[in-house]
Amino acid sequence: xxxxxxxxxxxxxxxxxxxxxxxxxxxAKSPTWMLIVFILAGWATxxxxxxxxxxxxxxxxxxxxxxxxxxxxxxxxxxxxDSFCRHADGELRTVNGPDSRFVFWAAAGTTxxxxxxxxxxxxxxxx
Numbered sequence: 001x002x003x004x005x006x007x008x009x010x011x012x013x014x015x016x017x018x019x020x021x022x023x024x025x026x027x028a029k030s031p032t033w034m035l036i037v038f039i040l041a042g043w044a045t046x047x048x049x050x051x052x053x054x055x056x057x058x059x060x061x062x063x064x065x066x067x068x069x070x071x072x073x074x075x076x077x078x079x080x081x082d083s084f085c086r087h088a089d090g091e092l093r094t095v096n097g098p099d100s101r102f103v104f105w106a107a108a109g110t111t112x113x114x115x116x117x118x119x120x121x122x123x124x125x126x127x
Contacts, residue, residue: 018043030118038114044107049081052104056083056095066095080104 018039025035056074058065067074072085075092081104084092 025118028118029122031121034114034118034121038111038118041107041110041114045104045111048100048104048107049078052081052096052100053078053083056085 021039021042022035025038053076056065056067057076058067058074065074066083067085070085070087072087072093075084075086076082077084080101082101083095085095086092
């Protein structure tokens, strides 16, 4: 029964949005490669943002949190996604490096650029 619930949740959360975007893109006559890049970049943005915002949280194993050894309080920020450790002096120090934040912003920029590129390509085809 648990397997059925997990499969149903995966279907609703992952497959349905992807299929909807694919069908709407095909109906709008977007090039296939643009749809593939848009979907992959969109999911990369979602997962990178989730990872960045939850990195300091000790959800299952508190000893795996970067804030555990220094006795600091984990703090999450959802946009722009980042995780911090609040130290005893009140200072917030990020636990994510610039490389991981670059991955998020590159994926977000690509996700944003694809629909704009599709509109420009469509206008170029019509003229």
